[in-house]
Amino acid sequence: MSTSSGSSMRTPRRRVAGLGSARSGTGHFWLQRVTALSNLILILIALPIVICVAGQGHAATVATLGHPLVAIVLLLLLFSVTFHMRIGMQVVIEDYVHSEGVKVLALIANTFFTIAVGSAGAFAILKISFGG
Incomplete structure (x- = not known):
């Protein structure tokens, strides 16, 4: 099979396979659903903890949040x-930012921002948990 633009033996389907918006859409779809489900479950576990510490003094709050199981739930x-936030923003950026350079910068900024937020939160939880 020869084409006017060259001597490619690939079918039209093979030339476009792996290209376009559908290349990772299913993976993102499922990751968003799985993280949404884990968010729901973990919020249902963390909500009683938050209600328990509401209105307590600083020392009692730190003692509750410093418990290893509480720290693990909050870290999870x-x-x-x-992670859910990063995936969601990545999809929005890929769908609505059309300039390739701006899109790459926005995706990098999105990743760095979520790492910064996660690291700051993890540092705070671990500091309270280890009594620092």
Whole structure:
């Protein structure tokens, strides 16, 4: 099979396979659903903790948040929420930013921002948990 633009033996389907907006859409779709489900479950676990510390003094709040199981739940929730946020913003950027250079910069900024938010939150939780 020869084409006017060259001597490619690839079919039209093979030439476009892996290109376009659908190349990772299913993966993002499922990752968003899985992280949304984990957010829901972890929020349902963390909500009683937040209600428990509401209105308590500083020392009691730090003692509650410093418990290892509470710290683990909060760290898991923080990781899940920031990962979900990054995926969601990535999809928005890919769909609505049309300039390739601006899109790449926005995707990099999105990743750095979510890493910064997650790191700051993890540092705070770990500092409270380890009594620092």
